[in-house]
Amino acid sequence: MPLALENLLDVKHREKSIVEILELSPEALKGVSNSDAQKLKEAFGITTIRQLGENKFFMAAAALARAGMNPDYDPGPPPFWLNKFAQLPDSYYVNHPSGRFRVHFGGVPYRGRLDDTARVIVVGQDPSTDEAIARRAFVGNAGQRLQKLLYKTGIVRSYIIINTFAYSIIGQANNEMRIIAQEPIIKNFREDLLNTLIERNPIEAIITLGVGAKEAMSTWNNPENKQMFHLFHPSAQTGLEDNWNTHLPLLIANITPDNPAIIDATPYSGEWSENTHRMNIPRFDLPYNLPDWHGTEGTNSNRGPDKIKEITWTSILS
């Protein structure tokens, strides 16, 4: 018996290889009758176990069931996006003659929704240390500021975040990096993600963060002419408050909220070091079993409901 499938298949099929098993009728599954299999065929044209396991209606129902559970973690990309992200040009980054990329931690392609339910695309600059550990974009201090901004616009989950560069850059986004951002291999990967996201999701707004992202995006053809908002980077040293306060009402006006009740047009004021300008990264954006201080500004001992608001998916369930 090549695989331990005692719990899944009828006895007579257990000696078969996985390749053979996937081509069997669903009737081969333990507990599925010939009549059951016939109904699957009549309803959805399903004639094999593979077709059953990849059926789009089941996948949609499973995604909805997951949404209703307030998921505890992000399991990683579904097959479509797994294949898309596999096109990330690792060797181009690793061998780049500029030496401007940190290569030891690989690329970080995304954070957020890959289930065709994003309304907002965020394009940042590059992943940094927190992102190297979490393997997701924008989870450190800048990410937590972005999270708060999205929350103020009423967005709890309907976003997808990518970066200008999938690899961490060394030094600042200076003129050299602006040129590198336009190199075809880097540009094509980024724009293929953008175009595909737009094809598959009901996108209402694209937010760029920082001058590097803005300039990188200036040469994109924006095929569906989506509304773009060019914001200062969340880590900008000066002018951030004015810039974000200018954009906040525009974002609110242009984005359908996940939850209208949480929209908060109150302008930013006070110190940016304050926790009130940040929000924890939702656990449903992070991989399974990441230490629970990750995506927050501190350890358990100095977290508290008075400091940083927790986002849960259930804040939009009712």
Add this chain to the structure above:
Amino acid sequence: MPLALENLLDVKHREKSIVEILELSPEALKGVSNSDAQKLKEAFGITTIRQLGENKFFMAAAALARAGMNPDYDPGPPPFWLNKFAQLPDSYYVNHPSGRFRVHFGGVPYRGRLDDTARVIVVGQDPSTDEAIARRAFVGNAGQRLQKLLYKTGIVRSYIIINTFAYSIIGQANNEMRIIAQEPIIKNFREDLLNTLIERNPIEAIITLGVGAKEAMSTWNNPENKQMFHLFHPSAQTGLEDNWNTHLPLLIANITPDNPAIIDATPYSGEWSENTHRMNIPRFDLPYNLPDWHGTEGTNSNRGPDKIKEITWTSILS
């Protein structure tokens, strides 16, 4: 519209909350007819989207389809095991008066199969540094030696690995740790995992690694009287070769292989520092997008087919 479900649901249902949506007939899914929904009900008693999304036959078929894809990563535990691992007594570890636990990286509950297809349970000691990053058990040097041992017995994927302590310990597994291993809260969590794994999987062998794991397991009641093999820890400084060579034929005799063709009863010999005594941790055991040098003994530049054999799921597909 609370959620961006344009791509999943019929127009008339899109304003509903997720809680309401999950109770709708599958007919509410875009592309599912009344007649299709009726057949789902007749075949499997499915009357709601939630029931469709959680249907065990779909789940089994999806697991098989995934097995046939040579999965690139471990998405994390399915709901049953997510809930089980959520019972890990974090605060007990964090506040333990001995101060013997590294608390900042949380617990690491497992590596391997959680889909009811494991034949071997491995019980190690505690997670260390590599495991803190990977969030999976036994991925460093010791884990790579274990992986090679399993491979020599013909096992490529049908294992599940847990630890005596889900948290990393400070210092050695001395007498104090042996006593702590028997404290009810720690023992109960460990043994609940064991008992549940045995209930759900066709387990043929339990391998303990190191004297700490052996002693911890000596008080377990072993409800189905499974065969246990007490091996030296892969990091043991002395006696490892003799000990593993004694056990290797016993393991081969007692465990149904995933692939009989790879069984290798050749005794271990030579330096344990050699790569021939290790094997890369399969990518299907690691989370999405972990840097690709992780789970191996080196960076890309010093890896090669002559050094460390790669395991892929497809080595058992035919």
